[in-house]
Amino acid sequence: MGRIIVDVMPRTEILDPQGQAIAGMLGRMNITGFTEVRQGKRFELTVDGDVTDAQLAAAKEAAEKLLSNPVIEDVVAIRGEQA
């Protein structure tokens, strides 16, 4: 089975309180060296056999119409992983 991976991230100008909370906790855990943490989402869309161009196009449509909200999020990557 092949897989299509879709990565969605909050847009850079949008407040990301979850990322900020993670950054704060990392500091309290003494895990340092990061100037910022942002939290996004990864979706895995599984297909039968190898990933086709048509399936990638469908994944792109899914990413734009449902998996992300363009007001607050960007689709940063869509890629196929072969079976």
Place this chain on the structure above:
Amino acid sequence: MRIGVVTFPGTLDDVDAARAVRLAGGTPVPLWHADTSVGDVAAVVLPGGFSYGDYLRAGAIAGRARIMADIKDRAAAGMPVLGICNGFQMLCEAGLLPGALVRNRDQRFICTDQRLRIEAADTPWTSGYEQGTEIVVPLKNMDGCYMASDELLQQVEGDGQVAVRYVGANPNGSRNDIAGVRNSAGNVVGLMPHPEHAIEPGYGPDAVTGTGGTDGLTFFTSVLQGVLA
């Protein structure tokens, strides 16, 4: 006057919204997310809760539920639609209102009596208020932070689409203290605070005498008067 109240899996405040419609003098009509039509109603309320568990994003799944296609069509034809809390999130996700709601700035569920200012009294849901009226109704949510890009925010402000604004300290990080917006036509309104929880004397927020707390009722009487007029 029949006003539809839509229940989705995970909706919590449909009974309160229906009660608000009834106390305002209307007839609430229960609707279901899987219905294909809202039927013979003059207006629709999308109530609060956590539809579909708020999976993916708050209101994201509900905003694409079957009944939303008809609500979009009817809204485009001018039918008044009110989204409260999760209903507001659905309207944003459905593209009926500008902007989006994200996690509260302080990462906490907020439950408080909230002071608000009516910024747009030119909608069917707010016409009974004077412009600039301050009201106090409950605010209770996890994802109530109103977000829009600079460009969109400028457009929303410039077109007078801010319907309701927080007064006092910003509770959740919402841009420009925005608590609710309307569409450009004005018939679709969404807000995070809950007018339907402030409709009965003695049961809504009233720290002074404990016998008032009906500031939210005007949302429901406004639409009834507008529809009858």
